[in-house]
């Protein structure tokens with residue numbers, strides 16, 4: 627059975643669609659594509675239907691990731707559909723936890739930075755929206771680190 631993972635940020639146009647692309651690519655390299663289903667969503671729906679931000683797409687493309695996700699807002703049903711919901715920062719955590727249909731569903735909720743073994747100084751993935759190019763590179767560094775961690779966690783289970 628496929629493990630279903632949903633990445634969540636604020637707008638679903640920078641961090642979470644990039645996380646989706648990075649995890650899909652990492653799973654593909656390890657021959658695990660048929661073991662996982664990956665999607666992303668935002669807590670804010672104002673960018674629904676849009677492709678990822680052009681700065682994120684460019685930064686990702688330089689590392690070989692083609693980001694084609696269309697933004698959507700997270701719903702309560704996502705707590706039922708997905709096995710893991712992985713948020714980028716504390717604000718996302720607060721917003722998403724309020725959507726849980728029942729308290730026990732909070733067991734599915736994780737902070738992305740928990741999986742970043744090479745970046746112990748980061749407790750969140752910072753919003754790059756108002757940052758320059760380095761902000762997007764830092765996001766990708768964190769995402770590549772954490773996606774390896776997520777696949778290692780899955781391999782252990």
Ligand code: 4NP
Pocket residue numbers: 635636637638639640641642753754755
């Ligand atoms: P994301 O970045 O949450 O990583 O997709 C943002 C995208 C849009 C906005 C803020 C952050 N915004 O304010 O519209």
